[in-house]
């Protein structure tokens with residue numbers, strides 16, 4: 089058995105359980121209560137990447153995320169209640185009920201936004217790192233994106249940009265093997281890690297369901313990026329245990345694939361087992377889950393109790409100059 | 418007052434802003450050599466390669482990265498080289514930059530100036546000549562400017578750089594070398610039109626280079642005893658409805674002229690808005706390009722141009738017809 093710090097291992101489990109509980113609660117609110125209005129994309133099965141990578145980030149470091157962004161956002165330190173309110177479109181949501189799941193953001197913790205457009209967050213992240221460099225800061229930016237996103241142009245443009253300008257950024261490709269209903273490898277020539285190598289970025293390929301490994305490697309990589317100011321690339325092999333959206337039965341997957349992955353490489357179960365082997369009692373491990381579930385249930389209760397945003401906020405925060413509120417016509 | 422060209426006027430405004438504020442920087446292809454139209458000449462020497470930054474031929478990333486850099490506290494000026502190439506960065510501008518502040522519930526701002534040299538210039542054909550200002554006016558979140566003179570290119574650039582909203586800044590390629598007096602104490606106000614000439618018989622509304630043609634047309638009309646008022650909107654969003662309304666209330670006649678395609682052009686917006694607000698002595702008219710594609714051969718290109726003669730002709734006709 090690996091030798092590891094139990095306390096840290098527990099902290100990692102706790103954050104993964106919080107993400108899982110957040111998404112299971114949100115799924116329940118969507119399916120059973122029809123309270124979540126738009127599509128939500130769950131990262132169930134992929135929590136280890138968000139948790140392992142962000143562990144070495146400071147609050148003033150930046151991340152950008154994707155349509156599957158709840159895990160990254162929570163891991164960066166956003167408030168679960170404000171996030172849940174956002175999913176329900178309520179006042180007090182982190183985006184005032186204007187964005188929903190796909191535009192979740194918390195600039196206060198350096199979370200510069202999820203994105204409804206696949207791959208679009210890659211150039212934005214490169215730019216955040218560029219801005220940091222221009223301003224003389226030492227923050228690191230992490231860009232999370234999916235395996236499918238590597239087939240859009242902004243992927244090439246963004247990683248080339250980071251290489252050219254030598255920017256302090258870590259690109260993290262969460263390879264969950266699927267792009268919506270498509271097996272990504274069917275639509276990808278060559279492989280994503282080689283693309284990054286061809287651009288000249290150091291690449292780390294990693295088991296994306298092993299939070300210990302991800303956290304350890306990320307600590308090294310992020311420290312190196314902070315010291316050198318140069319970009320790196322991580323390819324994390326993981327698996328999306330749920331459908332693409334919460335209402336996708338994902339019948340396009342081979343019979344038994346998801347069940348096998350759930351049994352063999354669910355990152356939450358794996359971390360629990362590791363902790364159990366290290367002597368943490370089942371009761372203590374169950375308590376982690378119970379606490380996380382209670383936190384997210386309370387977040388949902390608070391979100392349900394919150395009112396809709398005031399009608400005329402639809403005219404706010406469009407622009408200062410020529411804002412809809414100023415327009416009589 | 419100093420005489421300078423349209424290109425020099427904007428360059429001066431950029432240089433002054435960069436001297437005053439370290440957060441302002443420019444990024445685009447070939448900027449390190451002063452830009453393809455020399456509108457950044459001298460700036461690389463003064464500010465160095467970090468603040469007058471070259472870029473790979475990656476329009477989407479120029480726009481997207483500038484946006485990311487704006488989100489963390491810089492104030493980028495983005496050079497798109499030709500307005501036509503900005504279409505490669507449409508998602509970044511329309512889906513990201515224009516929407517971020519709203520989607521994120523007011524958590525962020527994108528204080529950016531996005532320069533897009535536009536318009537017909539020297540047989541540049543269909544992919545280097547377009548005027549797409551009406552597209553941007555249609556997008557909530559964006560400010561849209563189309564200056565027509567050295568003075569306005571100076572004063573409006575100053576205002577655009579100071580603005581906390583993303584500003585789509587369309588400079589007309591045909592007038593880079595146009596000279597004019599520039600008063601460097603002036604800063605433009607968005608949505609404040611320039612009355613380029615006062616008159617009482619007919620109102621000519623325009624922007625960008627076509628506004629200059631309206632001034633020419635007004636001179637011709639004066640020779641025929643027709644007094645035309647020329648309103649140069651300078652900014653299309655916001656636009657100066659009050660100035661146009663006041664003028665049309667006085668003249669009762671309205672001609673809107675622009676280089677871009679007439680169908681779905683911003684002229685339609687101006688005419689429709691006035692139709693909801695006032696009455697006319699003769700039917701308002703809009704002049705724009707036929708809905709065809711900009712051609713290479715000069716005679717073909719000319720078939721699509723709105724000229725000073727056409728504007729004067731439309732104004733003369735409006736004096737004869739009755740609403």
Ligand SMILES: Cc1ncc(C[n+]2csc(CCOP(=O)(O)OP(=O)(O)O)c2C)c(N)n1
Nearest residue numbers: 156204205206234235236237264266267268
């Ligand atoms: C530009 C663009 N094209 C298509 C879509 C629709 N879409 C949303 S998510 C998705 C799959 C993305 O796959 P991947 O990048 O691997 O991320 P994952 O969903 O697996 O996390 C698609 C095609 C989109 N949102 N944006």
Ligand SMILES: [Mg+2]
Nearest residue numbers: 234235264266
């Ligand atoms: Mg995927």
